[in-house]
Amino acid sequence: MASIRIMQISDTHLSPRTHRFHENNELMIDVLKAADHDLIIHTGDITLDGIRFEEDYPFCRSFLERAGKDIRYIPGNHDVGDNPRLSQPETAMGSAISPTRLHRYERYYGADRWSIDRDNWRLLGINSLRVGSGLEGEQQQYDWIGEQLATLGERHLALFSHQPLYVDTPESTELTYWTVDPIGRQNLHELMEHKQLKMIASGHLHQQRSRGHDGVRLEWCSSIAFTTREELVPEMGGNREVGYLEHVLHDDGGIETRAVTIPGFVNSYLDDCLLEVYPKY
Template identity: 60%
Template sequence: MTAFSMLHLSDTHLSDRFDHFRRNNELMLDVLQKSDHDLIIHTGDITLDGIRHEKDFQFCQSFYGDLSREIHYIPGNHDVGDNPRLGRPQSENGSAISQERMERYLAYYGTDRWTIDRASWRMVGINSLLVGTGLPREQEQEEWVRNVLENVGDRHLALFTHQPFFVDEPDPIELSYWTVDPEGRESLRFLMEHPNLKVIASGHLHQQRARRFGSVELIWCPSVAFTTREQLVPEMGGQRQVGYLEHVFHDDGSVATQVRTHPDFQNSHLDDCIGVVYPFA
């Protein structure tokens, strides 16, 4: 049975403005340099606060840019902004996504979506923060996804997104910080219900969890940077431990996932420093 491997990291929250979370990222960099995985994917929140501080992008690009291996990135809310129904606008120094913030991300990373064909699989990475925004790029992304699926043939599909599409099930529809905008998500139901879809892998929640919904594996990647206590992020059944994931994709559509960490990772909690690193929270 043909198989290929992937190293999946997420939520690095890296900046040179603070030392917080730097050590874990340095250790992760060493892991990446020694990696023999076929693919490396980062599911967003690359920067600590790139929506407000462009120098975070400059630092992150330099920090991970010297690797000999390619990393396939998609943005997180700290890279392009939050759902506009949940955050104040950029003009008020709020966290809401904007065209300007999107263009800044694209200037550094080139694209916020991609597709990779490997063996019997098609990997699809999308910008989940666009969903429900009404920005022109949201419609462009939907059309792009439709085109990607038109010729998928018999390939299995694995979807990578910063936010989970949903926690346990897609209904009831209720807007929350923790998932893709449920109203906007309806325009992507054709993707969510595609018969070839086997995996939805995400970050954002700083917890590791793996469950099934029908025939789809719902896999949450932990953060490299930090975890949280329940007072900050509610209990959702995940493990609150920093780390990363290794996936092995098989020709029969199955995926074997292993949770990895580094013996020297610090399992710090955002609760203890949020007022310093995120004064606008």
């Protein structure tokens, strides 16, 4: 049976302003160099604080280019900004998503969404921070998703997003930092309910968890950089250990996912260095 092998990495959180998290990412470069996967996908938070410091962008790009591999990227909240209903605006040095921050990402990494057809699969990468942002481009992404579904044919579908679309089920209407905006998520109902959607793979939570809902695999990828204790990220049933994921997508729609960690990875906690790497503004 034909299959597609995918390496998913996430939340590298790199910056030239600190050597925190460089050790794990250096080890990951060696793994990437040796990788023979069909695709390598980075599900966001490439930068430590690219929304405030543009210097993080060229540093991250140069750092990961050393692997010599074609990596598909989508942005995370530290790359383009947080939901504006949860955050102060950029003009107040807040973390809210903004056109300036979106354009900065695009200058370094190109489009913030993509579609790949391989064998019997279509893989979609979206900018989850646009969902519910109210910014120009939000509706265009919904329209683009609709076009991808309309031209899907008989292919199976896998979605890659920085944030999970939901934690366990899509019924929750509470706005939280942990998932996409539930109001904006209403515009994704056709995608979430599509009979050919087989997997939603995300990062953001710095936990690894494999579950399912209504026939869809919900795969959370750990961070390469760090994990957290419950004081920062509440208990959601995930494994708090740094690492990455390997997915095998079979032609019949079956999926195998394996969580991988590397000897030498430091399982550091953001709680122990939060004010050092993210000082209050």
